[in-house]
């Protein structure tokens with residue numbers, strides 16, 4: 654069982670430019686051993702037995718990783734990250750010298766507000782526990798269901814980004830992003846003629862957004878299709894003084910990969926959100942931010958969710974935006 658050792662050897666706590674090494678026991682001294690009395694080797698044996706016990710294979714280790722990690726997190730939350738502080742002294746940090754200046758500000762502000770090291774520095778030495786099995790299973794299930802194109806509803810939502818076509822078997826004219834509402838105009842078995850209702854900003858004819866003034870992506874139009882959306886009305890946004898057009902756009906999509914019930918989409922979104930964004934802090938409710946603010950927050954958090962595919966990242970962003978503070982339930986459905 655070498656997993657924790659291999660991960661450790663990749664980390665900055667094993668090899669660093671300063672040549673100072675944090676041993677397993679520098680971070681994992683068991684509570685019941687008086688720190689000064691324990692020899693390092695002894696502590697390692699203890700740490701290992703204490704945390705890992707008799708897990709004999711990598712598979713068993715992965716299965717137990719979350720449970721083991723939660724135990725370590727609880728200990729560190731409970732003792733204000735004592736082990737980290739034995740090397741890193743809070744008062745000795747020079748936040749102004751951080752490579753990333755705004756990160757330094759966030760760290761000093763967080764500490765001042767009572768956060769502790771482990772609140773922000775999980776997964777530092779070891780891989781983060783994988784909580785993706787729940788939402789992955791759900792996505793597979795939804796994809797499997799959507800492969801049977803016997804659509805009864807009068808509207809559908811793509812599960813992932815899909816291409817749209819000028820006609821049945823015609824040329825590609827746009828990409829429609831996941832969770833965009835498509836009103837069905839004609840159902841031709843494998844193909845659907847659909848309408849997207851949305852908004853365009855003056856002079857940004859490549860994009861259709863879901864709602865006025867909110868950058869929630871619905872459709873990205875190829876050059877040859879940019880004249881196709883029909884303008885129904887025009888308004889001046891009082892906040893930004895930008896001109897927006899209410900538009901509708903008719904196009905063809907394949908009927909596979911569609912979900913008929915919006916609730917199923919948001920159930921998936923919720924699971925994706927809590928598994929991907931609930932490890933370091935509680936998953937922050939969509940309602941806490943405005944739709945446009947979620948773009949910036951998701952950019953900030955991108956480095957924390959590197960395990961998400963592009964498609965999952967976009968879906969999550971749209972889930973948060975369409976459930977944001979300034980979006981009403983019936984705006985989209």
Ligand code: HEC
Pocket residue numbers: 664665666669670671672673674675676679680734736737738739740741770771774777
């Ligand atoms: C035995 C001393 C020691 C302990 C204990 C220790 N560190 Fe470190 N830490 C270091 C050293 C040395 C470096 C590398 C510094 C360098 O050369 O840049 C480092 C680097 C870091 C870095 C930057 C590199 C990276 O991987 O991002 C972070 C963040 C960090 N430590 C946080 C923590 C936290 C959180 C804890 C407690 C869970 C902790 N450290 C425990 C000594 C220690």
Ligand code: HEC
Pocket residue numbers: 734737738741742743750751752753756757759760762763764768769770771772773774
């Ligand atoms: C509010 C969140 C937060 C808290 C609390 C926090 N940090 Fe950080 N820390 C950060 C961020 C953000 C960075 C920037 C690293 C990055 O961008 O990934 C950072 C960077 C670091 C670095 C690397 C500095 C560098 O640029 O080389 C070390 C070391 C570190 N933290 C240790 C600690 C220790 C020890 C504690 C507890 C005393 C702690 N941090 C508490 C957010 C926090």
Ligand code: HEC
Pocket residue numbers: 657658661666675676677678679680681700701704705718721722723725726771774775776777778779780781782
């Ligand atoms: C710089 C501090 C630090 C060092 C050094 C360190 N660990 Fe950890 N360890 C942690 C933290 C923090 C966690 C909680 C999970 C997380 O955030 O990655 C953890 C979690 C674990 C777990 C639970 C499973 C998991 O992957 O989360 C095991 C087992 C473990 N450590 C063993 C070891 C061993 C063995 C070594 C030496 C080879 C070691 N650790 C070195 C900080 C450290």
Ligand code: HEC
Pocket residue numbers: 759763772773774775776929930931932933934937949950951953954957958969
């Ligand atoms: C690896 C840990 C980690 C993960 C995973 C994570 N966050 Fe964070 N998040 C932080 C830390 C640390 C802070 C506070 C310090 C900072 O701003 O860097 C924070 C702050 C935030 C804030 C406060 C506002 C802000 O922009 O600073 C929001 C909102 C947020 N996270 C949302 C998310 C969302 C959404 C996800 C999933 C896509 C996510 N977080 C995943 C660590 C994480």
